Amino acid sequence: MDAPLAIHEFQLPKVASGAFSIVMGSDKNLWFTEYSGNRIGRITTKGVITEFTLPKANSFPYSIATGPDKNLWFTESNNNSIGRITPKGIIAEFVLPITNSFPTNITQGPGRKLWFTDGSANRIGSITIQGTVTTFQLPTPGSNPYAIATGTDGTLWFTEAGANKIGYMTNTGAFKEFALQTSSLWGIALGRDKNLWFTEGNLDKIGRITPAGTITEFQLPSSNCNPYGITLDFNGKLWFTEYTSNRIGYIR
Known part of the structure; x- marks a missing residue:
């Protein structure tokens, strides 16, 4: 059994801030x-907040x-x-x-670029550190790309919340899509095993897809838990949020 974790919380200075996404910065602070x-x-x-x-x-960042x-x-x-913000x-x-774009998730990817999903425009986009933007139209109309992660070979993997598919794209804009039965694909993350892992909200499952497109699904113990976000820790565990059951889980 894992040792108990120590949990600390820090109150934000202003009310109703809606803290949403978080990442470790190059300055070793959390942003x-x-x-x-x-x-x-x-x-x-x-715990010092600026x-x-x-x-x-x-x-709405x-x-x-x-x-x-x-x-x-x-x-x-x-x-x-x-947007871009320096450590200062x-x-x-x-x-x-x-x-009328609606950019949602963003990740560092190949070519020293940032790559992002744009659900309303049905596109994957990239931006250079100089600010040059390029976008790529997804092959499936209305697919609503949401979460995005970089694979070990530099391909961009993403969930298609509106099309029940997992897709990947090369940095030149070549797409490949893999269909699932679920109607609520959300988060995606690269695992230590070099596969991509994703959440299937309506089915209460965690999914795994190999770079070749082989899909395996794992049923969660809790029903109606709606897994949402997913990320890899330093020990190789994949942690995920359960939106409706008020839990955090991991799979390894």
């Missing part, structure tokens, strides 16, 4: 989005990732933009070329 508060936050490992307000109101330039990059889901708190914004 997070405040979806409702329209801010990017930074917290040290001792907040940075975005230039445009109601940008969603996901955040550390870039190859050691800055933090984030999606502005209601501002049609990708200097913010820049880059407008996407397609109007």
